[in-house]
Amino acid sequence: MAERIELPARTMPVVEPPAVMVTSRPLRVADGTGVRTETLPRRAESAVTGRRIVREALQDWALGHLVDAAELVVTELIANAAQHARHDSVRLTVLRIESDGVHVAVTDRSRRMPVLRRPGLAAQAGRGLGIVDSLSAAWGYDPLPWGKRVWAELRGSA
Structure with a gap:
């Protein structure tokens, strides 16, 4: 049986644009140049669109060195x-943070919080958050009244 590791929630305030809160620090993106967001159908195939959105944003922001990790x-x-979500759509947000990083988040309407698992070698599933954990500088989730936001920060210089 895979070991379950519970991570504490790191709560971020819900703020309407143009101010976006990341780790309790407002980032002003009034002109939209530092943020991309899209509502996608809740289907595994939406990952193709999600990868395109994050790739284009990172290339526009001269953060191409983060593309491979961010796409994964x-x-x-x-x-x-x-x-795991229940609604027919999810929300992808890609936010530039400082000069060398990006904050990606997927918001859904499920109140079921993510659990980092350590599956055995023969396990067929359960590795997704382990991949997120290994590729990101930080990751977590924010409980919302109607669901949650799962996010990851990727950083690094070219």
């Missing part, structure tokens, strides 16, 4: 939401 993270977050 977004794929896992969307796949988890597609499997």
Whole structure:
């Protein structure tokens, strides 16, 4: 049986644009240049669109060195939401943080919080959040009144 590791929630305030809160620090993106967001169908196939959105955003922001890791993270977050959420859509947000990083988040309407598992070698599933954990500088989730936001931060210089 895979070991279950419970992670504490790291709560971020819910703020309407143009101010976006990340780790309790407002980032002003009034002109939209530092944020991309899209509502996607709650299907595993939406990961293709999610990867395109994150790739284009990172290339526009001269963060191309983060594309491979960010695409994998977004794929896992969307796949988890597609499997566990209840509503017919999810929300992908890609936010530039400082000069060398990106914050990606998938918001869904499930109150079931993510659990990082350590599956055995023969396990067929359960590795998604382990991938997110290994590729990101930080990750977590924010409980919302109607669901949750699962996020990851990727950083690094070119």
